[in-house]
Amino acid sequence: MNKLTIQHVKKRFGRKQILNDVSFELAPAKIYGLLGRNGAGKSTLLNIMTNRIFANQGQVLLGQTPVANNQAALSELYLMSEVDLLMKHTKVKDTFAMAEDVYGQFDFANATRMLNAFGISEKDTLAKLSTGLRTAAKLTVALNVNANYIFLDEPTLGLDANHRELFYQELMRTYEERPRTFVISTHLISEVQQLLEDVIILDHATIIKNEAVSDLLANAYEISGPADLVAEYTAGMQILTSRQLGKIQAVTVVAALNDHRVLPDQVKLAHLDLQKTFTALTNGGEKHE
Numbered sequence: 570m571n572k573l574t575i576q577h578v579k580k581r582f583g584r585k586q587i588l589n590d591v592s593f594e595l596a597p598a599k600i601y602g603l604l605g606r607n608g609a610g611k612s613t614l615l616n617i618m619t620n621r622i623f624a625n626q627g628q629v630l631l632g633q634t635p636v637a638n639n640q641a642a643l644s645e646l647y648l649m650s651e652v653d654l655l656m657k658h659t660k661v662k663d664t665f666a667m668a669e670d671v672y673g674q675f676d677f678a679n680a681t682r683m684l685n686a687f688g689i690s691e692k693d694t695l696a697k698l699s700t701g702l703r704t705a706a707k708l709t710v711a712l713n714v715n716a717n718y719i720f721l722d723e724p725t726l727g728l729d730a731n732h733r734e735l736f737y738q739e740l741m742r743t744y745e746e747r748p749r750t751f752v753i754s755t756h757l758i759s760e761v762q763q764l765l766e767d768v769i770i771l772d773h774a775t776i777i778k779n780e781a782v783s784d785l786l787a788n789a790y791e792i793s794g795p796a797d798l799v800a801e802y803t804a805g806m807q808i809l810t811s812r813q814l815g816k817i818q819a820v821t822v823v824a825a826l827n828d829h830r831v832l833p834d835q836v837k838l839a840h841l842d843l844q845k846t847f848t849a850l851t852n853g854g855e856k857h858e
């Protein structure tokens with residue numbers, strides 16, 4: 570399996586620069602989270618990567634081969650998104666056949682089992698399904714299609730909590746049986762944290778983080794205590810967020826704390842989870858001198 574390389578991608582809509590020199594690599598058989606606030610450009614990026622829209626500059630390579638207008642390369646990349654490319658009156662079972670036509674070797678048996686688990690009949694048309702079950706039908710295609718890179722743009726749209734849980738289980742099941750690369754773009758960060766190996770965070774048209782979730786979280790802290798002691802301890806660090814409760818100050822940082830600062834007794838360090846780290850990183854920061 571080849572790696573997928575995104576090189577210096579730029580995209581403008583009118584005067585608005587949506588992506589500005591975005592570069593990163595996706596490795597085979599890994600689960601990535603693509604995170605960004607509303608309007609950050611996640612869907613735009615996924616659409617460019619799968620040739621649905623064109624970049625103003627830059628390219629996407631599968632191995633050494635540019636994917637733009639290259640059918641063989643594109644048949645290794647599958648994007649499930651909110652946009653329905655299929656006619657409303659298509660029956661669910663026909664979407665399976667269409668996926669096989671384009672990508673080959675669709676896993677009909679597993680897809681049928683998944684549909685049953687979601688409580689969908691394969692004879693239903695997409696139009697007849699509720700929003701959540703239409704998402705479930707689309708996920709069933711995405712998890713059974715024969716592609717090495719599967720991009721899931723807001724894969725839980727409309728799914729209730731039980732069906733989201735089922736989707737996460739099905740994702741891990743198929744990933745264990747046949748490892749391939751998944752990129753999940755979602756706002757439900759707490760729910761997917763355990764599934765993700767790496768995280769790519771888009772903010773202000775660029776990638777601000779691209780690393781293993783474990784590495785990122787190892788350096789993500791809330792530091793709290795008396796305001797003067799917190800200020801002293803964090804001198805020179807980039808403070809991402811700061812809040813004050815009476816005399817107690819709590820700040821967030823993403824920084825290696827392996828220097829020789831001494832932590833005062835009254836100051837507490839706590840690790841942040843991925844949701845809080847993301848919120849802190851994308852809220853705008855200030856330099857604390």
Ligand SMILES: Nc1ncnc2c1ncn2[C@@H]1O[C@H](COP(=O)(O)OP(=O)(O)OP(=O)(O)O)[C@@H](O)[C@H]1O
Nearest residue numbers: 582583585587605606607608609610611612613614
């Ligand atoms: N076809 C288009 N024409 C003009 N502007 C567009 C078009 N598509 C997207 N945009 C703009 O590009 C920006 C990025 O949109 P995009 O859908 O990629 O963001 P997103 O990160 O997926 O957001 P969300 O989390 O809200 O789904 C937005 O400001 C959006 O309005």
